[in-house]
Amino acid sequence: MHIxxxxxxxxxxxxxxxxxxxxxxTAQREALTYLHGTRSILESVIVSTCNRTExxxxxxxxxxGTEFFQWFLARLAxxxxxxxxxxxxxxxxxxxxxxxxxxxxxxxxxxxxxxxxLGQVRNSYQLAHELGCIGSIFHTLFRKAxxxxxxxxxxxxxxxxxxxxxxxAVELAKKIFSELSGKTMLIIGAGKMxxxxxxxxNANGATKVxxxxxxxxxxxxxxxxxxxxxxxxxxxxxxxxEADIVISSTGSQxxxxxxxxVSAIMKKRRNRPLFFIDIAVPRDLDPDxxxxxxxxxxxxxxxxxxxxxxxxxxxxEAEKIGVIIAEELVAFRQWMNEQEVIPLxxxxxxxxxxxxxxxxxxxxxxLPGLSEREQKILQKHTMxxxxxxxxxxxxxxxxxxxxxxxxxxxxxxxxxxxxxxDGETAKASExxxxxxxxxxxxxxxxxxxxxxxxxxxxxxxxEACPVTTLSP
Amino acid sequence: MIDSLRLYDWxxxxxxxxxxxxxxxFIQPSRRANRYAFWTLAVVWGLQTIFFIERMRALNYxxxxxTFEATIFFAWLLNTFALIINxxxxxxxxxxLVNIIGFAFVAFDIFARKGxxxxxxxxxxxxxxxxxxxxxxxYAAFSLACIVSIMYLFQHYMLKLKKWTPFxxxxxxxxxxxxxxxxxxxxxxxxxxxxMILGAIWYRVVFxxxxxxxAKPLVSLLLLxxxxxxxxxxxxxxxxxxxxxxxxxxxxxxxxxxxxxxGKFMSNFHKWG
Numbered sequence: 042m043h044i045x046x047x048x049x050x051x052x053x054x055x056x057x058x059x060x061x062x063x064x065x066x067t068a069q070r071e072a073l074t075y076l077h078g079t080r081s082i083l084e085s086v087i088v089s090t091c092n093r094t095e096x097x098x099x100x101x102x103x104x105x106g107t108e109f110f111q112w113f114l115a116r117l118a119x120x121x122x123x124x125x126x127x128x129x130x131x132x133x134x135x136x137x138x139x140x141x142x143x144x145x146x147x148x149x150x151x152x153x154x155x156x157x158x159l160g161q162v163r164n165s166y167q168l169a170h171e172l173g174c175i176g177s178i179f180h181t182l183f184r185k186a187x188x189x190x191x192x193x194x195x196x197x198x199x200x201x202x203x204x205x206x207x208x209x210a211v212e213l214a215k216k217i218f219s220e221l222s223g224k225t226m227l228i229i230g231a232g233k234m235x236x237x238x239x240x241x242x243n244a245n246g247a248t249k250v251x252x253x254x255x256x257x258x259x260x261x262x263x264x265x266x267x268x269x270x271x272x273x274x275x276x277x278x279x280x281x282x283e284a285d286i287v288i289s290s291t292g293s294q295x296x297x298x299x300x301x302x303v304s305a306i307m308k309k310r311r312n313r314p315l316f317f318i319d320i321a322v323p324r325d326l327d328p329d330x331x332x333x334x335x336x337x338x339x340x341x342x343x344x345x346x347x348x349x350x351x352x353x354x355x356x357x358e359a360e361k362i363g364v365i366i367a368e369e370l371v372a373f374r375q376w377m378n379e380q381e382v383i384p385l386x387x388x389x390x391x392x393x394x395x396x397x398x399x400x401x402x403x404x405x406x407x408l409p410g411l412s413e414r415e416q417k418i419l420q421k422h423t424m425x426x427x428x429x430x431x432x433x434x435x436x437x438x439x440x441x442x443x444x445x446x447x448x449x450x451x452x453x454x455x456x457x458x459x460x461x462x463d464g465e466t467a468k469a470s471e472x473x474x475x476x477x478x479x480x481x482x483x484x485x486x487x488x489x490x491x492x493x494x495x496x497x498x499x500x501x502x503x504e505a506c507p508v509t510t511l512s513p
Numbered sequence: 514m515i516d517s518l519r520l521y522d523w524x525x526x527x528x529x530x531x532x533x534x535x536x537x538x539f540i541q542p543s544r545r546a547n548r549y550a551f552w553t554l555a556v557v558w559g560l561q562t563i564f565f566i567e568r569m570r571a572l573n574y575x576x577x578x579x580t581f582e583a584t585i586f587f588a589w590l591l592n593t594f595a596l597i598i599n600x601x602x603x604x605x606x607x608x609x610l611v612n613i614i615g616f617a618f619v620a621f622d623i624f625a626r627k628g629x630x631x632x633x634x635x636x637x638x639x640x641x642x643x644x645x646x647x648x649x650x651x652y653a654a655f656s657l658a659c660i661v662s663i664m665y666l667f668q669h670y671m672l673k674l675k676k677w678t679p680f681x682x683x684x685x686x687x688x689x690x691x692x693x694x695x696x697x698x699x700x701x702x703x704x705x706x707x708x709m710i711l712g713a714i715w716y717r718v719v720f721x722x723x724x725x726x727x728a729k730p731l732v733s734l735l736l737l738x739x740x741x742x743x744x745x746x747x748x749x750x751x752x753x754x755x756x757x758x759x760x761x762x763x764x765x766x767x768x769x770x771x772x773x774x775x776g777k778f779m780s781n782f783h784k785w786g
Contacts, residue, residue, distance in 0.1 A: 196544065202682070216672060219689035311751030314687065331673060335754045343675050350677035
């Protein structure tokens with residue numbers, strides 16, 4: 042069994058290619074159901090957002106899996122295979138796990154440390170779970186991935202500072218005012234950008250809104266959206282006396298607010314701080330305003346600088362998340378090793394039980410006419426011999442699986458007990474069982490979900506699959 | 514006595530650990546370091562409290578008459594304020610700065626162990642105890658006002674110069690800092706006034722006349738004037754921000770002069786033992 046991920050993202054593929062791979066939920070359902078039907082793909086999850094499409098899968102053979110998925114994804118998007126492979130990436134084993142952890146922590150996102158992807162990973166996992174594509178391994182893996190994402194956001198401050206202009210304005214406002222609630226906001230010029238910034242400030246508590254605009258109707262329109270008050274540009278001085286936060290974005294060529302004007306107003310304001318945001322190009326507000334005491338002025342460039350500094354800060358926090366990921370990776374690898382032991386233990390127990398059964402048979406043949414009770418006692422005691430003999434080896438095996446040369450030790454154990462001398466077949470038989478069980482389950486669930494459409498994709502894959510071993 | 518001094522070593526040790534942890538947290542912000550630092554500081558506060566009570570029981574008076582004792586008390590006051598403010602406002606950086614000052618005082622005491630001697634008999638009395646405690650409380654309040662003002666100024670210049678450093682992110686809002694320094698001066702001013710009045714009355718009772726020409730009351734009067742001006746500008750003229758913050762820093766410089774220089778070299782009467 043191998044874990045692998047194959048996919049493309051905003052780094053490897055241009056948007057015109059990416060959009061072809063962006064799967065709707067319906068398409069994801071169909072694809073998952075199809076994958077579920079193949080014998081060599083034991084578990085699978087599809088993560089598809091506008092910036093990435095990735096398939097995480099547990100496969101019996103990496104080579105065959107790669108071949109299959111390249112063909113599968115190319116068909117899914119309706120592109121030829123070469124153009125897909127040149128824009129995609131494949132990670133296997135630990136690298137695949139690390140990649141998933143990085144994705145869910147937001148380290149692989151276009152905006153470093155964004156939180157949305159965590160929800161998307163969680164939804165992808167839930168969808169796959171609902172369709173029965175998830176077994177014990179991916180169940181643990183994705184739960185861990187979600188946990189890594191949560192830890193990233195609780196233990197570091199990666200997502201806590203603004204990376205958009207309007208949020209940067211809110212961030213600066215919070216550096217000047219301890220509380221935004223009860224503060225008055227003045228919007229000069231009713232542009233789209235100023236409205237967005239005002240919306241964020243408003244959501245953070247600045248509920249009193251004044252709008253001044255060249256055309257009064259437009260001012261009224263915007264003011265109504267915030268349950269605020271519209272006024273003429275002529276009454277700007279009055280408004281400046283009242284306001285705490287001023288957002289300006291008019292189309293004016295000269296300055297709308299001058300230094301002299303504000304310094305006179307500051308006296309009347311009893312020096313209450315005044316926070317100016319100038320989003321207009323060319324600028325609306327006299328840059329010299331910033332030289333006044335208790336007046337803070339930021340233009341669009343300043344806000345961009347704030348964002349740049351915040352991204353640097355996020356990169357620093359990302360290093361801390363790297364440590365968290367390394368920790369969780371070790372923990373997951375240990376858990377995986379323990380899983381490797383389970384089929385071995387099952388085989389050991391099976392062998393023990395088989396021996397006990399054959400011994401019981403020959404005993405019952407040799408001693409006919411035993412009473413029910415005597416038979417029970419014999420059964421119990423012979424079983425007890427087997428259990429006691431196996432108890433220590435099993436405990437030791439579990440221990441050895443977590444140690445360094447786990448693989449060698451497992452082989453040794455197989456040889457000692459004469460069970461499945463090569464681990465691959467043990468796994469294969471186990472996966473066969475699993476696949477069979479899954480098929481059984483699937484049939485059951487397919488009956489339950491009669492609305493399920495298997496038709497479209499199956500017909501899509503009507504022609505022979507290039508990797509014969511992987512035909513459904 | 515010996516015990517109390519050994520306890521003092523522990524206080525110093527834990528204080529040093531706390532400062533160290535705050536420093537680590539300051540250089541490389543991490544929630545864990547910060548939590549440990551805060552609790553170590555709380556332990557220091559507990560030890561200081563025990564130390565103080567022990568000493569009070571051993572000596573049968575409120576121990577504020579020697580440099581050593583006064584400094585302990587002063588550090589304890591700073592620590593108390595710091596813990597309360599940190600609890601109310603979650604300002605770790607502030608706690609860190611207060612901590613450094615408190616630790617400086619405690620460490621300063623290690624070199625002044627002689628201070629454990631007692632003062633002469635007439636120096637004792639309830640009135641005097643209240644006088645000294647009040648004076649120290651006002652000094653502590655002014656120290657905090659100064660720290661908060663320095664944070665204000667730093668943040669203010671960062672905002673004006675548009676420098677976005679990681680350090681800047683950890684500072685609380687200007688408005689909050691401004692308010693906090695105002696609260697501290699509001700506490701410090703009346704306590705200093707009361708301390709001066711009580712001191713004058715006590716001196717009059719013991720020696721039969723007022724003490725005018727001692728450096729201590731004169732510098733204290735200057736302090737009162739500076740902080741009085743601060744309150745006037747703030748309340749009556751509605752000033753806020755940068756200039757007032759500088760005034761706070763100036764006031765604190767006078768406090769230091771008053772506490773250290775005047776107490777050590779200049780005053781005839783207000784000499785530390």
